[in-house]
Amino acid sequence: MANDKSSMQLIARGILSENPIFKLALSMCPAVGISTTVINGVMLGIAVLFVQVFSSVTISLFKNKIHPRIRIPTYTLTIATWVTVIDLALAAYLPEAYAKMGIFVKLIVAFAIITMRLEMFACKESAQDSFWDGLGMGLGFLVGMVVIGLVRELLGSGAILGYDVLGFKPLLFFILPSAGFFVVGLMMAFFNWIELAYKQAKGKK
Amino acid sequence: MWTIVACLIPPLLLSVFVFGIQVLLITAVSVASCVAVEAASQKLLGRRVTVRDGSAVITGMLLAFVIPPGVSPLLPVLGAVMAIYIGKHILGGIGYNIFNPALLGRSFLLATFPVAMTSAWLPPLQDMAVFSYLGEGVSAVSTATPLAVIKEQGMAAFTEMFGAGTSLYGSFFMGWRPGCIGETSGFLIVLGGLYLIYRGYITWHIPVSVLGTIALLSWIFGGETYFSGDPLLAILTGGALLGAFYMANDYVTCPTNKVSQLVYGFGIGALTVMIRLKGGYPEGICYAILLMNPLSPVLDGWFKPRRFAPPQGGSR
């Protein structure tokens, strides 16, 4: 863990070098599952962001009170609580978006990324840093979802954010289940390639 | 490789006479794009360019063979990218693909253009009007494949449309029916397949077990009551013959061992009949082969000759 924890660095780490979708490859299920449109991706991204930030802060506030032997159950309980809150809120205030996301909002409770951040970061650091870290990770997830959603929505239904851009539906395939795997796989490869190229360019210098 | 290509040409030529000249255009586009994608991927990935060995040509022809004759000739271009680049070269190139590339391409096209891929069927031309569609455009005429008619409208409608008895079998065997570009001419496919078996390119195990299973299970389950289906019809319609001789036999994706080949063929046949009778598509052999493909290493592992088997208890 880096010791120079300025808020910006923590956020940047979550979005770039430790992006939960493309780099850490955690929480893949929703990344493939409901990323058919940007809106869906944003909605779930916000939900994850909320749960991540609140859980991180909660755990780090109570870190001295948590008995080490019941660490994991406490984490689970915390996450489950915040997921319930966001689930209820979405169901109440944004029923249409909620219906599209199906059970994936409830499944946030089983996201490995959240538990991992609690275990690796929030239970050791101050509430403030945990907040920034949670924000970074949540934003990283959000950005990943938006990127995947953008590609799939544009190619699958010829639209961006629900607005018809191309005027036709180029490749219906991209809104089907199997395409999610391809898009994420190809994107991962693409980011690997950028990283490789970057390293090579650096090496030459 | 080129022998297989040669065996595929007669069914293609017959298809031109049955469906019109645009069939040739679709096949040409498909072959050209497969070869181009193969060369490009090999260049891109820094491998030796091996388009001369003909494997991309075969994939191209088979891809064209499993799409309807009335589709836009641009479709196979997309299918070729899926089949050759994603299906084969990313996974390590020739010899490492898990799924049959041509069928993967078809599955992609079917998912992407569901309407075109399930409705652009053409009725067989009467009196040799080979060039007719080229002038008129093909969108005006469409029909349904025999299997789709059976599935959606029932056996009675099928008999009304296509007739019954020996003349039906005859015209189906010769290829005078709606269907995918290359799947119709049963006679020429069988002829080519037998030649390949005679020359030792393929073995008899897979075709026999695929067709045998399709016939047997269609006979048992295909009719109104048990044991009243029409096994001959089941083999002659759809892509059963093409699939059994050319697709299931793709040496990269099928098992190597004789016993496992028989089991593999049985699996393809059983899945085909299951999808045809109970599934969401009229024809199932494409998906049946795709579903059995990843099982071939597993089957080879199960049925490997005893002397290569690990000692008891050591396999875990």
Next chain:
Amino acid sequence: MMIRRHFTYWTAVLLFILAPVLLQAAELASGQKFGAENEIILTYHAPVDKTTMQDGGMYTVFEESDPDIRLEVQKVGISGDGRSVSLLFAEPLNTAKTHVVSIRDAGGAEIESLKVAKSYIGYLLSILISALLVNNFVFTKYLGLCVFFGTSKRKTTAKGMGVVFTIVMVASALMSWFFYQFILIPYGLNFLQIVVFIGLVSLTVQAVDTILRKVNPILFNSFGVYLVLVIANCVIIAVPLIMANNNYSVFETFMLAFGAGGGFLLALYLMSSVRERLELANIPTTFKGLPIAFIVAGQFAMAFLGFSGLQLF
């Protein structure tokens, strides 16, 4: 030797394939079933009286949920041996609903009343098949991907993982069903779903862990590693959530959990056998590792499209 080793496999496969025949054969004896889309077929052990049974007026047929709307029998057909009566209707029947056929004699007294429905076992099996193949949890519902990609590198790992998952899934789903039906619903605590279900999953994992350690230490040693991974996994928690969404009965829940676990095992097994093969392949550097696994999974998903719309029963 080889044959004996695989005898169990093939008996299972054979049973699976023959299941529809056996089931339908069992139904035939019971006396009534749907025929073509507008037909109900009644079968009798002894031949019926052709002249009286020919009268369409003696049959009253309605959907169980719509007792006030009688379906008009257009034609009654009796087979040559007089053992089967086929009732033809003007409109196609809604076979998803239970139909009631009541037969009255000329005086209006009821001779017998029959219920015609798709068999419940068939329905249960269709839930199983749906979770196993048609809506495979990995390839079409994208659940449990972290574990799926993490543990599908070796066939033995994959098998162990799949079996542990199935056990935990079935156990936790049944417990969740119990809690859901008898505590959450009656007390209006449905909003506590998530907490209760995840708690039950953790509990099941803990229980399996303890029991296995005591009962079969050897098995525990081979499985124990995966147990920790099971808790934080969406494929497990998804089963009780789907159960709650669809309000399944206990048998349906069992079938769903079993099918989901079996489907996960199947996906893991297929994927691992493919990935073992891929290790020998010369994969481009940028695709090594996860990207290629994703693309292969995508190809699997395309193959599994073949099951879409499959209705065996």
Next chain:
Amino acid sequence: MKDIFTIIIRLTVSCILAATVMGSAFIVTNKAKKHNEHVNEQKVRYALLGYSADKPIPDSMALHEVYRYIVSDKQSQYIGYLLSGKEGFIFLTLDLSGKVIDNKSVEVDEAKVLEKEERDKVVNGIVGAGKDAKFADQTIIVTNNGERIAYLLDGKFTGFKTFIGVMLATDPKFTLLGLEILEHEEDPGLGAEIEQDYFRNQFKGKTFEQLKDLDVVKEPLPDEYFQALEGDIAAEDAAKILKKYGDKDIYALTGATISSRSVNNGVKSIVKKFAYRLNILDTALAEQKIEVAF
């Protein structure tokens, strides 16, 4: 030992904290949820009747819900209707042929009737011991100044894959005013096209007589008809074209004949069943001289 106690205490405290958070979230959101659900439902209904945010529903119009129950005792089954009378609610029990068995007025709060569980309790209380009432369906009768102007029906039937849920509107002569697909799981690009305007709007304007033997044809949809159905052309031309194709059967979706046919059959059976029942209900109401709100 001390360890266990601290663990237990801390777990209890965290559970209580968590329960407080979730409980308060539930209380805060529950009301909003119900309100929003109701608003959405109304939106769909008004849209089917041709009203929207720009064209609000007039005050003289009112929606009356009719809840149908199946009442059964040991020997036979009856149909029970819970409807709004001139004042308060009425529970009317008919036998299967339409003869009135029982007629009771019900003292119940309107908000309670909207909640299914509350309503079920009330109805089961009315039918009395030994009888069991099971909710069957609900329909809505729309009136304007006391005149019936439309019916809103909903229903569910099997599609190609799973259930298709629809809501449809008819005028008092059971001519279809509109069709809305509420839920379905058909294949994207194929069966999922049932929710498109060019398919749904084909049902618009079909009279009850036409509907009785409405069929699905497997022909390509003519271009001009497609544009008229989608609303791509000027209203006047569109009306002409729609009239031209008015007595045609439903054009099946390409590649999704089964989905098209099941929507057609489903809509037919919903309307036919409703027409039959409403006739019986109206006769019974007239015979008994029961004053109702619609």
